Amino acid sequence: MIVTHTLSAVFQAGPHQRGWADVLESVNEFYRRVLFLPEQASTVAAQIDHLHYLEITVMFAAAGAIALAVIIFLARYHHAGNHTHIDLLDEGDTRDPTLATPHVNAPLVLEFGLYAGLFGLFVLFWVLGYRQYVELLVPPTKAIDIFVTGKQWVWQFAYPQGPATAGILYVPAGQPVRIVLTSRDVIHSFFVPQFRVKRDAVPGMYTETWFEASRPGTYNVLCAELCGVGHSVMRAGVIVLDPQDFQRWLEGRSQFGADVPDTTGASLAQRGRIMAIQKGCARCHSVDGSRATGPTWRNLYGSWEVLEGGQRVFVDEAYITRSMMEPGRDIVAGFPNVMPSFMGLVAPGEVSALVAYMRSLSDAPVDRATDSLPGERGPNPASVRALPPASPAPADTTPVRLPR
């Protein structure tokens, strides 16, 4: 805060106030672009970046001074060739040492003056930084609470008003939001680069942080603390809505119980697709056949899957449901056993939506599944007949990408 005030106070002395604010803004934009900083999407981001620019400028000034000094000394005192001989004067020898270099010792006042000055500068940086740190840490009283739980490789968000989402965090713009963090297994770290916010989610204790998004937009939540194999795919989306939209989403959410903003009229498969994003399946399973952490869903339904032990199993609704609830039982060959269990996280309605979506991704006609080889687990005849004929919804194969 102080940094912006001092900068703007200094600039705004002149009559044409409007001009200086633009200059300040363009300087801010220039620095931000040069340093590859993400956009300043939260209220505190601008102040932190201003302190960042102050320190970077001082840093380059100091580096420039050192470079200049070295170049000048090198140019003036360079001595071509190698030193040819050394011959130390004995203890008593009083001959004047020809060609020797002068004995220059740092004057104490220069030395201590510099170190006191440097120490003062460093402490100033710390005072500015620590004030911002405390401001970044202590949420304002009227912030709305959101409970964030890190679980091995998925972020789960729960709102006191009841709705729970996995992988997508909805927040209102212009309102402070308090994030209460904890973790179910190992240490994760809730990090939103655009908000300049980061706090570890430590199992067994609650930690908190807060931010106030300044305008609607979509940003990334990344995990910043190594938490195992899925550390780099443990990402979530932050969707900043206008306060009214957020309120409508909040009510809409709690009534239908399913996190589908405009689900009226959408086919079961489309609802399954949105479910795949919400529940985080999209993070490990691709839908365009490309290899990811988990097996791709393209042409998976109705095909024969080779398991770890070489056994082959037919992919039908029973297999998919079992794999969701106990992923560790049937490991597909060549894939790590890293899928979290969704027991208790996925309602039965959502499971059937997901299966419908997977069916829509598969070209294999259902009857091909009947010619099961001896000794393999053939399709469960009940499941083949029980399924209603799949509605010929167009296979939605656009690659599932997280909102940028």
Add this chain to the structure above:
Amino acid sequence: MPTTHHVAHFEDLAKQGHAARLGMWLFLGSEALLFSGLFTLYAAYRNEYTSDFAAGAQLTNLPLGTIMTAVLLVSSFFMAFALATARQERSRVSIAALATTFLLGIVFLGLKATEYTMHFRDGIFPGAYYTGPLGERHGVVLFFTLYYIMTGLHALHVIGGLVLVGWLARRTRRGDFGEAWSTPLELGGLYWHFVDIIWLFLWPLFYLLR
């Protein structure tokens, strides 16, 4: 005749003795830091679970702990006594003192073993295996986990000390130490006193906390 122990690159025995002593004190400094990590954990967890730690301390055996403290103090005395008599060339008395120190060390380990078995009988095991009373309180489980780790590590150091005392006794019998050269005996003494000091702090932390 004590063999000359003068190592080539030291000018004289005194400098060599000082170097060895400085080396030993640095080693004791690093050992102190090793235990400081455990004392930090104890202090931090006691700060979080104060009442649980008090409850845990009730379950430890105070009389046994006090006897063990006295045993170690007396063994320290005999160790110092052994060094003093070795320097007065009374090596037979010095060997007897070393033997007493050794014996008292064995007594200490015996008492510690009985205490452990009493705890095991009550189901007090470290960490996840704790099935003793008040098991549901995290602080009590942590108290005993730290108890086992700290007293266990200390017991290991006592065993090391006993081996050292045995080796010193054998060299004294061989007549290596006398008025001129007794540094190894002194360094052994330093180590033994250090192990005793660590126990002086373990005793109040685990037994006296009423």
Add this chain to the structure above:
Amino acid sequence: MTGRSITVRTYAWVLLALLLLTAATLLLSFVPLGMFHMPVALLIAAAKTVLILLYFMHVIEQRYTIRVVLLVAVLLLGSLIVLTVADTATRDVPFHPPAPE
């Protein structure tokens, strides 16, 4: 080595003092001191340690290098304990309404 001023009689006195201090700590633990139990017990333990260091370990006869090593080790040990306990002591657990688990 510097003069051997410590005689066997001194060792005996030191041992007696150590045993008396141990007894004192034991008795004090039954006196209801409330929160001062631990500080008092540790202070007496520190006193016993100083006694052992000075006499049994001959620090009283030695040059200053040994004392510097001791001082630095104790200061570092103290800084580790103080700064770590300061963290757990001043860590304010955030107030949170019951989370909809």
Add this chain to the structure above:
Amino acid sequence: MTTTASPRPPAPAHVETKNYLNAETTFRSWATTTDHKRIGVLFLAGVTLSAMLGGTFALLLRLELLTPEADVMTAMTYNRLFTLHGVVMVWLFMIPAIPGAFGNFMVPLMIGARDVAFPRLNLASFYFYLSGALLVIAGAIAGGADTGWTFYPPYSAQTPTALVPVLAGVFVLGISSTMTGLNFIVTIHTLRTAGMTWWRLPLFVWAIYATSIILVLATPVLGLSLLLVAIDHAFALGVFNPAHGGDPILYQHLFWFYSHPAVYIMILPAMGVISEVVPAFSRKNVFSYRGIVIASVGIALVGFLTWGHHMFTSGMSAFDSGAFGVLSMFVAIFSAIKVFTWVGTLYRGRITLSTPLLYFFGFLFLFAFGGMTGVALASTSLDVHWHDTYFIVAHFHFIMVGGTMMGFMAGLHFWFPKMFGRLYSQRLSAVVALLAISGFILTFTPQFLLGNAGMPRRYHTYPAEYQPLNIISTIGSWAIGAGLLIGLLYLLVALWRGKPAGSNPWNLLGLEWSISSPPPPHNFEEPPKVWQEPYDYWRARND
């Protein structure tokens, strides 16, 4: 500072004078040597191999990061690789490199002693280093840990990978470091030759002395925290296990209480080498000898109080974050003192451009940027955004590779003639120095920007917008790899076919330059006498 008589004219090259290398050449003589020079050469060999091993891990990691998706390896292999890169580089190269190789070789020569205080302990330290290295490599083959070199619980307690051999290896390496540190402190206290008072000690000896204080007093806490993690991993004792009420942040306190002083173990010896190279090649006394001595010991002692700046976002209390922030600022002053003094030493000197001085210029800028970004990190609010991103990776690589690696290369090129009696080609080594420095800048400057952009550390796959910078960084890593490899080659060649270097190839002052190179088995026939300060070029007739 040479022996009272002016140095004997170097013996004619063809007569093979007896020196520590050719005194006895059986394998047993090397395996059971207690000569500090031979142990230094053994450490140098071990440390160079470890650097190559760690370097290949680094190149593989950078290869994987060329593309946002996983292509060269799976996530588990990637996690194992960066863990092993960390463990091998930190404990097998950075920490033992300069104290083990150059400290062992040079310190007794510089203080006029015939050997270190406890020669047998010195050999034991090497064998502990060797067995620790074998244990770590065995752990790597058995699947190696994937927890990062920090082994944070509770993940380190749950990881399915073979964690215990790696922990045992690092524990044993810790014992080796403690032994080396203890040996140096006693040597410097008791074996200085006549006239070598504390204020006449060469600055490299001061740096090794300060490093040894940390080696002796910090390493045990590492041993303890690794022991506790191993017990947690193997027997679920749960000292840090949240399920039993444990607090993982306490482990971080214990780990960083060692690991921050450990980064000073890595940089202080490199500073020592630089404090030798700069006055030597500008033929002038150090601008402020007392300043560097106070800074060295100051870093060693105050360095113990600043570990909390690794934990600003970890759930530590705000009070402690503030306390650690100020203390970190205090320790930054000492590094600034040194940088200022080195540049000051160049003033009114007679600077000859040689390879060690080139590495000094590389060291100066890279360490200066590494240090100043450290100050920026210690102003707590900026660390919230930067913590555990590539900004941190760039910061510590600027100090570790830019500082310690450059210091190691400067020391290698400065003392190679003294250690092996051979000269290497100046032109080729200058080219390699420039290649290594530019390769370094190309690799790690983009990582500063990646950190600003918010790319977290230890990411196997990353969002696509970070790819361009990662490509530049990978290309830079190839340049460093090539540079260091060529460096190794021409030094190996110089070992056998280099021109013989006289006892004082650069005509410098210093006890180590007053004896033949390679030095005789027992260094000095009769203990030399010292009567004036180090780097006293103004009192010597030289040009």
